[in-house]
Amino acid sequence: MNVKTFAQKVVRSLREKIIVIDDNREVCHHVARYLTRHGFEVICETYSNPVLSNVFHQHKADLLLLDLKQPHLAGIELCEELRKSTDTPLLFISSHHEDQLKIQALTSGGDDIITRPFNQDVLLARIRAHIRRNKRAFPTHQQHLLVLPDLEIDLLSQRVLVSGSEVSLSSKEFGLLAVLVKNPNRIYSVESLYELIWTESRMSSLQTVMVHIYNLRRKIEADPHKPRYIHTVRGAGYKFQFEP
Incomplete structure (x- = not known):
């Protein structure tokens, strides 16, 4: 490999990568072309690809851009499937304006x-x-650690510090917190949180999710009634968002 080819490969490896999914090849x-001119590496795919979800893991993209495709x-x-294994930011493009559809897209895991x-x-x-x-939120060398004012979360050791003091969380409470903090600003419905954390078949009311969220807020929020981190999105679910 000559010096020029090597240099080109290094430059490509440093460029942020975006995967665009749109069945309209011309639009894609x-x-x-526009994103490439602005320094991104772009990979185009269509929904006809039978192993589409594998593309994301193969290329390790920095962002996913999906056509909603009604x-x-x-x-x-596809978003719901990907959210089982990746926290990569995901942006929908849509030709539809219905609020309910937008809520559905966001609760499925879209950012x-x-x-x-x-x-x-x-x-x-x-x-x-x-x-x-x-x-x-997750620097490359510390993707397991999130440090915010008065709150520190280590996803590897499952330690949570509030104002410098360690707090004890149950496994379900930490599971809820981990899902939310790894996907800041993403809205999760009560149903999706239940399915992610309570892996056994549904044997109890979804109220158990709300009870655990309430207990989690009591442990990590200075004022659980005016949360700084775990927010309720009326009619949609919960999200993690830092409010200074």
């Missing part, structure tokens, strides 16, 4: 939605914001 490549909801179904027609510069700004936020 149009977006890809009426079959392929984007939502944001941008509606067509959109300004490409706005799309670029949102992409950069989500990648920046994700890297700030």
Whole structure:
């Protein structure tokens, strides 16, 4: 390998990677060309790929850009599948304006939605914001550690410090906290949290999720009634978001 080829490979490896999923090839490549001009490495795929979920693990993208693709909801179904194994920021592009559909897309694990027609510069700004936020929350060398004012969470040792003092969480409480903090600003429905944390078949009311969230807030929030970290999204579920 000559010096020029080696240098090109190094540059590519340092570029942030985005995977774009859209069955409209022309739209997909149009977006890809724009993002490439702004320094990203872009991989285009369509929903016809039978092993689409493997593409994300193979390329280790920094952000996923999915067409919502009504009426079959392929984007939502793929998002739900990916959320079982990746925390990578995921942005939906949609031609639909219904609030209920947007809530469904976000509760499935999406981080944001941008509606067509959109300004490409706005799309670029949102992409950069989500990648920046994700890297700030979990630096590459410390992806297991989240440090915020008065709250420190170590996902490897499962230790939680509040104002410097360790607090004791049950396994279910820590599981809920881990899911939420690894996906900041992502809305989780009560049903999805139950399915993620209570792996056994549903034998009790979903009320148990709300009880555990209540207990978790009592342990990590200075004022559980005015939470700084774990927020309720009316009609949708819960999300982790730092409020200074």
